[in-house]
Amino acid sequence: MIVKKPWFTVVYMFVLTAFFSSAVIALSRATRERVETNRRIALERAVLEALAVALPADASALELHALFTQQVRPPAAESHGAFRRVADGRTLAYALPVEGRGFWAPVRAVVGLDADRQTLTGLAVYEQNETPGLGAEIAKPGFTGQFRGRRLGAHAPRLRFKRPGLPRAENEVHAVTGATQTSVRLERIINAAVDRWLQRMNERHAPGSAQTR
């Protein structure tokens, strides 16, 4: 029973669009909080991993968040964007969020640095969209595990990526086989962020430096 009046088409289209749009908008609102939480948890987990905090296997989001609030302080003015792991009022380690362009899409990671700002406690990549099996390996423990215990070099680039198979120095890690582009970019991202952060931290802590900013 198709109503053949000319206005029916317009009304029909309008009603249909309104109906579907409202359904979609309602669902989106309902899940908005959850999406935010997912993001938050991903970052918190990455911070904990970069700081080499022991995580219970299959930790729930709630447990992770509890652990995070317990051990980690949010970035303050003195830490120039880095999260701090504190105990008894002392800073044990820093977790610096870094981001930049990967081969395909933005890569976001957290670099963990010891209180001496020389030794790395770890790396955790929490957002990447590189090729599975190749570039995407940077998110896997097999790759990130090697960052723990590395010491930054004295000159830029402080952390170097070396070809797999070759022996590494204290400030070197192995790149991912077959993922030269992703490795190069990650190297650049980490070094740029770490250099910038170290510069700011050293300015602050250098004796007699002006405490601006």
Place this chain on the structure above:
Amino acid sequence: MKKRSPADVAIQALWRDNPVFRQILGICSALAVTNLVLNTLVMCAALTLTTAASCLTVSLLRKYTPDRIRMMVQTLIIAFYVILIDIWLKAFWPEMGRALGPYVGLIITNCIIMGRCEAFARFNPPGLACLDGLASGLGYAFVLLAISVVRELLGMGSILGLPVPWFATHWDKWIIMVMPPGAFFTLACLVWLFRSLAPNAEGTAK
């Protein structure tokens, strides 16, 4: 249009109208996710759900939709379900959503769904239309899964992320299967296989 039994409808969509025989075009854009079986499973689930739901909805509305705007209405309906899936993924499985990238959204432009809506759902009762949509989606899924199993097995020695006994250790992994050319070659071989085995299922080789 004469009455067709549900079994007949399903078989027609699953085998005779199977993408490898007829609708290679619809598969192409989803080839990108076939490097991992898990991603392919999710993609196929998304597509099958969308096809079935869209065909059902189009069929329900078939008596009211003015003929002139039917393409717009179909696109609207398909987009609706795709957006629902996208929202769901973002909320409950963000890594998969990111891994699948734009391909979930591109389901909207997939010729298979639009084709089924135009050719079948428009003229048939909801039950049959839904079944046809479901079967079409599954036929498509079957092909994509075949490709993804080959790609992940030969390229990474695993299936669904789990290492496969002999492949993980003794197989010299074919990197090409991890990269796009591998998808093209695998699909080509599949097409070759199917068309050689059952040349009569397709009219003329085009």
Place this chain on the structure above:
Amino acid sequence: MSTHTELWHAMVVCFSAVFTGNILLTTFLGMCPFLGVSREVKTALGLGLAVVFVMTSTTVLNWLVYRYVLMPLQLEFFRFIIFIIVIAAFVQLVEMILDRYSPLLYQKLGIFLPLITVNCAILGASLFMVIREYRFLTAAAYGFGSGIGWLLAILAMAGIRQKLQPARIPRGLQGPGIALIIAGLMALAFIGFTGVLQ
């Protein structure tokens, strides 16, 4: 980020959209006309040029719509349908303008325009631009580069298929089969460009 590095980044993205990240050969988008139409170089050229134009324009338009309409209203999830509408409207507009001001051009390219609307590559380019969080200049460069890349791929495919006409291809491979193999070989060749520009 300074304009200088943004410009350089835009150029790198453009280059990679043409070669290493070719929208057809690496992200598999836009295959439909690729497998069907690409038998004659002239037709391929016409279609390809139309795609370059539409892809660049719609990527820019969609960037603007996403940035200034969808994001402020927090309606990002509507991008799928909005992008499709923008693309369809744009193509319709171009068709009308061509028809009015250049009937000759309309004769040549007009038939391709409706084909383009369903070309997943056009929608895909806009979606990728959102996922990769490109800024304006880079998004425009990406749209342009993707179009050129698609044009290149379809031209090469048409040329190769023309040359293959007299060859004896196994029956199972005729048609889509051999086209896929050609595409695979081209994809392999284009990978060779990786790392040329940093």
